[in-house]
Amino acid sequence: MPARQSPHKADHAPASGADRVVMLQRLTEGEPRFSIDVRELDRTGPSFTVDTLRELHAEQPGTRFWLVIGQDQYARFDTWHEWREILALAGLAVAARDGDGVRAAPGLSGTPHALRIIEMPALPHSATTVRSRAAAGLDVTALVGPPVARYIADHHLYRIASS
Helix, strand or coil: CCCCCCHHHCCCCCCCHHHHHHHHHHHHCCCCCCCCCCHHHHCCCCCCHHHHHHHHHHHCCCCCEEEEEEHHHHCCHHHCCCHHHHHHHEEEEEEECCCCCCCCCHHHCCCCCCEEEEECCCCCCCHHHHHHHHHCCCCCHHHHCHHHHHHHHHCCCCCCCCC
16 A cells, blocks of 8 residues: 655655556566555545554454554654554554564553564665665666566666756
């Protein structure tokens, strides 16, 4: 579910919503377990997780939702917009990267919430690495796969405009 504008990345200019949808389509092509929901791209302003969870609950009452986030976001979860309401609407599935211990945000101490830890293999790269390599004109195929890398290169995504 691509966000229109992440409130946590206000200073970061991502690829357009349309470009991110195409990259997701290429990444998940042939994989029936995945679908792409573009509802956040249709909104104006920042994409708040709580709004999306409210919509999902209205559409699918009684469904238990899990919000998958990285350990970096879990460590600052108490800065998210209406984070207590998010905890009431979904459990948190936290991806633990590189064997680091998962640390909760200070505000979560004493706040009951459903939590699952997803152990992730050590990966030497991140989305930041992909964007910075692409901005420098370097190949990102090993990081995102051939279809997505080709799209990034063909559309000059993440490149810094030269003066």
